[in-house]
Every structure is written in structure tokens, then in C-alpha cells.
Amino acid sequence: MNGVHDMGGMDGFGKVEPEPNEPVFHEVWESRVLAMVRAMGAAGAFNIDTSRFYRETLPPHVYLSSSYYKKWFLGLEEMLIEKGYLTREEVAAGHATTPGKALKHGKFDLANVERIMVRGKFARPAPAAAKFEIGDRVRAKNIHPTTHTRLPRYVRGHVGVVELNHGCHVFPDSAAMELGENPQWLYTVVFEGRDLWGADGDPNLKVSIDAFEPYLDPA
Amino acid sequence: MSHDHDHHHHDHDHSELSETELRVRALETILTEKGYVEPAALDAIIQAYETKIGPHNGARVVAKAWTDPAFKQALLEDGSKAIGTLGHVSRVGDHLVVIENTPQRHNMVVCTLCSCYPWEMLGLPPVWYKASPYRSRAVKDPRGVLADFDVTLPKDMEIRVWDSTAETRFLVLPMRPAGTEGWSEEQLADLVTRDSMIGTGFPKTPGAPS
Numbered sequence: 001m002n003g004v005h006d007m008g009g010m011d012g013f014g015k016v017e018p019e020p021n022e023p024v025f026h027e028v029w030e031s032r033v034l035a036m037v038r039a040m041g042a043a044g045a046f047n048i049d050t051s052r053f054y055r056e057t058l059p060p061h062v063y064l065s066s067s068y069y070k071k072w073f074l075g076l077e078e079m080l081i082e083k084g085y086l087t088r089e090e091v092a093a094g095h096a097t098t099p100g101k102a103l104k105h106g107k108f109d110l111a112n113v114e115r116i117m118v119r120g121k122f123a124r125p126a127p128a129a130a131k132f133e134i135g136d137r138v139r140a141k142n143i144h145p146t147t148h149t150r151l152p153r154y155v156r157g158h159v160g161v162v163e164l165n166h167g168c169h170v171f172p173d174s175a176a177m178e179l180g181e182n183p184q185w186l187y188t189v190v191f192e193g194r195d196l197w198g199a200d201g202d203p204n205l206k207v208s209i210d211a212f213e214p215y216l217d218p219a
Numbered sequence: 220m221s222h223d224h225d226h227h228h229h230d231h232d233h234s235e236l237s238e239t240e241l242r243v244r245a246l247e248t249i250l251t252e253k254g255y256v257e258p259a260a261l262d263a264i265i266q267a268y269e270t271k272i273g274p275h276n277g278a279r280v281v282a283k284a285w286t287d288p289a290f291k292q293a294l295l296e297d298g299s300k301a302i303g304t305l306g307h308v309s310r311v312g313d314h315l316v317v318i319e320n321t322p323q324r325h326n327m328v329v330c331t332l333c334s335c336y337p338w339e340m341l342g343l344p345p346v347w348y349k350a351s352p353y354r355s356r357a358v359k360d361p362r363g364v365l366a367d368f369d370v371t372l373p374k375d376m377e378i379r380v381w382d383s384t385a386e387t388r389f390l391v392l393p394m395r396p397a398g399t400e401g402w403s404e405e406q407l408a409d410l411v412t413r414d415s416m417i418g419t420g421f422p423k424t425p426g427a428p429s
Contacts, residue, residue, distance in 0.1 A: 008331030008358045008382065013351040016367040018414075022345050024269045029243040034268070034343070035261035036247060043255060048386075052333055068334070068349045073243055086249050094245035100253030109257040113264055117272070119312025119339065122386040150384045152331050154358060166314060166387055186385055188316075197359055204377045207358050210385035 001146050002153060004060040009154040009197070030069040037076050042116045044104025045085055049176035053148040054079040124183035126168040131185070131213055136162045138189055139219040140211065148176035151215040155207075158195050159219045163208065164188035171212055185213040273342035277390055278411035280305065280340065281422075282404040284317075285395040295319055298390065302340075311339045314387040320394050320418075324377045327365075327418030328389045329357035335383035337390050341413055348417065358382055368419045391418045398425045 007013075025031040041051060054075035055063070063071060080086050085101050105112075132138060140155040150172050166186040174182035193205025250256045280302055284291040293301040298315035315337060318326045330336065331354050336344040347353050356364050361378045365371065372378065381389045393415040399407060402425075414420030 006332055007351055007355040008329075010351075010355040013355045016347050016350075016352045016356070016364055018347050018368060018419075019345065024273075024343055025265075026346075027240070029240045031265040031269075032243050032247055032261060035264040036250060036256065038264055039256045039261060040250070045255070055333070064351065068346065070239060073239065073246070077242075077246055080250075085255065086253065090249050091245065094248060096249050096252035098253075100255055103255060107254055107257065108260055110260045110263060113260050113267070116264070117267055117339075119386075119388075121313055123313060150332060152382065152384060154331075164316070166385070169386060172385070186387070188381075188387075190379075202360070202362060202378065204375060205361060205380065206377065207380045207382060209382045210387050212385070 001056060001148065002144055003056045004063050005056045006153050008152045027069075029073075030067075033069045033073045033076065037072055038116055039108035039112075040076070040080065040085075042105065042112055043108040044106075045083060046079055047175050047178075048120070049148060049170075049172040050178065051075060051079065052172075053176040056148065122169045123166075124168050124170060124181060126185070127183060130165060132162050132165075132187060132216065132218070134162055134165060137219040138162055138187075138211075138216040140189070140209075141215055141217055143215070145173065147173065149173050149215075151211065152209060154196060155189075155191060155209055155211075158191055160189040160191040160195075160208075162187045163190045166210065169212070171214070173212070173214070187211055187213070187216070189216070268343055272339065274340075274411075274413035274416065275408070276342075277337070277340035277413075277416045278408040279404070280317075280390070281392055281411045281416065282407035284392055285399075285407050286404050291392075294392070312388075315340070315390060316387055317390050317392050318379075318381065319392045322376075322394070324379055325372050325418065326379050326381065326389075326391045327357060327361055328381045328383060328391060329354060330383040331355070331358055332382075332384060335386075335388065337388040340388075340390050341416060345413075365419060368414065370420060391416050393422050396422050396424055 041048060055071050058071060058074055081088055090097055137159055139159045140151060142157045168183040169186045171182040171184040174180055188208050189211045190206050190208040193207060194201040194203060196207060251258055284294050290301060294317045298317040299311050299313050302311045320326055334344055334349040336348060353364060358380050361380050383389060396410055410423040412420050412422060415422045
């Protein structure tokens, strides 16, 4: 979707402000939100792409004015309600009033902590041969799905070169909408800065994205 | 979606935070009562990110690459596989790509769409990495972004920005600082900063105040 989350190339957000000796969490509640998202994802309530989609669909003004973990919280709460893991009445009451729904991987308890400290695996067997080879020129498609996609707006319609082939991976556009993993080839595609940003762009800049095969046409 | 943020213009920052805190506590209560999560397991996740997983993991990988050419080559060929051979570093997932800075090319990593970051190597990302100014500007004006970090590159040096748009993760291998000949891996690891592995900084210089 063409949301405010897709911010590559936007102007006006001001300076980057690094914080010296930044703590891992600024507030205790932030750490609880992170842990709840990780735990409920690992328990099978949702996949990582779906959780990203729920954050992206926050209203633009809410997305832009909420802190990072506030966005995580708002996305988590709404997602769990919509997937039937809790009700709006329970959220209002602050307590459970109905029994829990079965989780695909069961309750997230201490025995599960170790396994989530390593990222999940996203590589899948290839359903077909790769369409592109290293060095091929490709054009990012000019597509504007209203659902989840990982093709940023700033490359759409532009020509780049395939630099790496990462194998076949879960396709976020399908997984986010719970339409299955639909594995697709994944490539690093490099664009010239001036192709993206015009004649005023930095002449020594190259920008790459990781692009799934359905995002690309031969060029 | 929740829109209640809109209806509390009269709230001060403090009370808005308190409201968030209350809502977060309520959600954890509900998840616990419904039998979805064990609070002690949440504590353990938080403790791991606060104490075990941080940039020291990446720093040891970088220091090893600076001292062991065979390891460096293996690291650049397949980051996950090479790091998997180091027992003392936390386990790493698949698809970690290590990218080398050279005198000709500086690499910088961003996630314009959300906040993808090599957690296992660097820990949880800092706020600036996840915030709009960095995400919007890194791909268009990386030299301007680097200026915000007091970093200047030669005009003719190529800047390569890697936008983490999939489940691949990128770790920058910075250039080894001059004046460190004969240093041990442990000494070198102390020079490796988090930002030097994101591409928004350089390693510390020997002898300079940290």
C-alpha cells in the first residue's frame, strides 16, 4: 500500500538525531510491547509480514505521531482483535472474559524463549527456475497494490541491475494477507542515484533494494 | 484501528505516556489470563535483549575479519555460515550479508519501509534508525545524513546504500583503522562501534578518547 511508512526519498523530516549512550528501552512498557509481539508471533498468532501490515495500516497521522513501540502496540492490539485472539470488550475491561483461542504453536512459555533468539528461516524450495541472472538489467514494475508490498515507491518504474541472488524466499505480499507463503526468487537490485533522484542527485550514489521476482520486468 | 490518540489533546505528555502504559499492562494481563503467554517468558526475552544481544557480537566478527583473511573471505561469501563457525558469538540466522567498506566505496544500511536490522549482530536498533528522518533521507541524501553524524566522505567516494526490504540482513565491515598493526582481536573489537557496522560512523581511532 502507498502508505506513509514507505518514506524513502521524502523530504521535511529534519535532522537525524543520534542519542549518546542510548538505553535499549526508554520505558518499561516498550520492553513489554516488544516481548509480547515476539511471543505472540512465535506462538503462531501471526506472521512477521502480517504484523508489519497492521502497523502500515495505522492512519497516517497516528503512524507519524506515535513512537516506534507505540506503533507496535497499536498494531498488535488491533491484529489480535481482528484475528479473534481477544475482544474489544476485553480490551476495554482490561481482563479476559472469554477463554483463549488455540495458538498454532501453543502457549509461549520459558521453554520457547531460546528458539526465538535466532531469526526464523525464510528460504524455501524453488517452485521454478530463476528468471534473472546476475548482471541482468531489470525494471521495477510500476505497481500500486493497496495491500502489503515490499517494493518501495521510490524505485518503481526505474531500471537497475541484478547484483545478488538470495534464493527463493517467502513472498511477503502473499504472507501478509495470509494467502500462503508463495515463495519467490529474491534479488539485490542496484540503481544509480541519478536514475532515482534526477540530475541533481549525488553522482556517486548507488542504492539497492532486495526485490522479489514478481516486482521485476526484464529491461 | 484505535483513534483515541486524537481525543486527548488536553493531555500532557506525561499523562499520555501513562495512558499507554496502562493499555500495555492491560493487554499483557489479557494475554496472560487467556493462557497465551507466560510473563516470565516475556521477562526472559527482555533480559536477553538488554544483556546478551548487542553490538559487541558484531564487533567480534569484525575484529576476527580484520585479523584472519580466510575468515574474512568466508564472511563476505556467506555471512551466516562464517559466523556460525564462531562459537563465542551468539547464533545467527540465515541471510546475513556482510558488505565491505573500501577506500573506493562506503556502505550504509537503512530500512525505508520499517526497521529491519541485524538484531543478532547489533542488538535492537537505536531510535534514530527507526525514525522518519533517517528512513526518508538515507536513500536520497546519504551525505547529508552522514553530516548529522559528523561524518564526511571524500566527494568522489562511491556511497552504496542498502535498503533492507526483505529478510536479508546487512552488516557493514568497516575498514581497519591505521596504527593497529599487531593488535589482538580483543583490542580491535573495542574499536568497533555500532554505527561503523551500520555505515553511519567509523571505528574508533587508536589512542583517541572514546
